[in-house]
Amino acid sequence: QQQVKQSPQSLIVQKGGISIINCAYENTAFDYFPWYQQFPGKGPALLIAIRPDVSEKKEGRFTISFNKSAKQFSLHIMDSQPGDSATYFCAALQGAQKLVFGQGTRLTINP
């Protein structure tokens, strides 16, 4: 019940296209859902986050869509650029508890 399932494992998108990464969870007590971006050999960095009382949050080209009833949330990257090529992790947090991470998605944007 503490798991967050992330898909796909890897994704290849053409430059200018839309990248979509999906996550699903079971624990309805999770109350904060961040996304992290990680470049090779570096630590993850917070990209964007959402609370379950909001259905969508947009920051520049990055949008989180949240479906509370389906217990699913997704990251959309509009106008994908080669510099967006990285591994993306979704995560879920319950109160002051530890973060639970998805398995990660390796995104490649072809020029």
Added chain:
Amino acid sequence: DGGITQSPKYLFRKEGQNVTLSCEQNLNHDAMYWYRQDPGQGLRLIYYSQIVNDFQKGDIAEGYSVSREKKESFPLTVTSAQKNPTAFYLCASSPVGQLAKNIQYFGAGTRLSVL
């Protein structure tokens, strides 16, 4: 320059040896965490600490030990009992509290390999 500093960047362990990974933060965060990352896998929690002199086991604590004597420091020891220590180790910190987002900020990681 605020942030989380992990050292060393690369570390090699011999058979039967204990090694210690350093993590220091100057963000004044109360909570600190250690994660292990294997190729193609997500981050798995090893240990975390929400206050000085207290820490909790994560999902994969066996073969690891930690201490939290200072707010700024949370070193991780990979003991000889950890039979498969080769991985990328990430340290993180976060504020703690009802109003805080508890967002975790990560260091640049230490890559540990077995000789």
